[in-house]
Amino acid sequence: MSINYEKHIWEGWTVRDFIEALEIRLMYQDFKNRQELKEWCMSEQPYYKKYIPEVVKHFDIIVNYKTDEPWLR
Numbered sequence: 001m002s003i004n005y006e007k008h009i010w011e012g013w014t015v016r017d018f019i020e021a022l023e024i025r026l027m028y029q030d031f032k033n034r035q036e037l038k039e040w041c042m043s044e045q046p047y048y049k050k051y052i053p054e055v056v057k058h059f060d061i062i063v064n065y066k067t068d069e070p071w072l073r
Contacts, residue, residue: 003054010047015054021046026059034060 005016022044031037038056042049 003058005054007054009052013048015052015058018045018048018052018055019058022055022059026062031063037063 003015005014005019007015009015009018022041025044029040031040034056037059038051041056041059042051045052045055
């Protein structure tokens with residue numbers, strides 16, 4: 001799945017906006033699996049508390065790259 005960073009999600013917010021809002025907090029997190037990452041993203045996103053697959057996918061790639069634990073695959 002390719003990530004469309006310009007996709008409109010909610011009231012002018014794009015995928016990129018949600019990623020930028022969460023990015024700085026990601027480095028302080030320790031996730032055991034993709035479900036924990038998904039739940040964290042939904043709870044920490046500003047204003048919009050629903051699942052955004054593109055946001056989770058973006059951070060899933062980063063977490064897998066940083067930890068070298070491929071729970072995404």
